[in-house]
Amino acid sequence: MMYVCLEGIDGSGKSTQLKMLWKWLEEYGFEVISVFEPTDSPVGRLIREMLKDSTASGPDSQRTLGLLFAADRMMLMEKILEAESKNQIIISDRSFYSSIAYQDDEKWILEINKHIKKPDLVILLDVETQSALSRCDGKDHFENQAFLEKVRKNYLKLAQKNNFLVVNANNGVKKVHEDIKTIISPRIGRCI
Ligand code: TYD
DSSP: OEEEEEEOSTTSOHHHHHHHHHHHHHHTTOOEEEEESSOSSHHHHHHHHHHTSTTTTSHHHHHHHHHHHHHHHHTTHHHHHHHHHTTOEEEEEOOHHHHHHHHOOHHHHHHHTTTSOOOSEEEEEEOOHHHHHHTSOSOSTTOSHHHHHHHHHHHHHHHHHHTOEEEETTSOHHHHHHHHHHHHHHHHHTTO
8 A cells, every 4th residue: 555664763763753653553444463573584684793793884885785685675575565465554663765875886786776675765864873872782783973964965865856854853752753744645545
């Protein structure tokens, strides 16, 4: 029915907002499934291990990660297509847009993800890197200010080009949830 994705840098509050959105949509009477990337598949687990390594943001690791993220995502497609066929709403924590923002090689990422289904709607939780970092545990190598600054810029460029809905995630959890509901309501209303 509809594939909605939340995007944003580490510490932008995606997981919290995803849970709140899920609850609200269910109360609204929709059948909802949620997915997340990296997934909990063996490939997803390998990715999480690699992200802890200090070389993770280097060019070679970024290419390897780009391929692994694409493979992990490919395995998720069946679940997404099945949910669509059942008229469910899919809400996703990240998508291939994360690969464009983090692995930072748009042309190649689009190429290796060309068989991946694009989300119908992307909500970008935009947040200052400093406050985002204060919410991170610092275990992943991507969780550092300079790197996340670059990722945030990439997201804002992607948002313009691809009509993401941008939400100011510097606000408190409740306000961000209200803003997400406001922008999503007319869009799901059309699908009923
Ligand atoms: P994250 O959403 O932070 O997972 P968790 O909340 O379980 O830690 O994702 C893990 C990291 O993976 C995060 O730093 C973003 C990064 N990532 C990429 O670099 N490329 C991708 O394609 C995806 C999906 C995630």
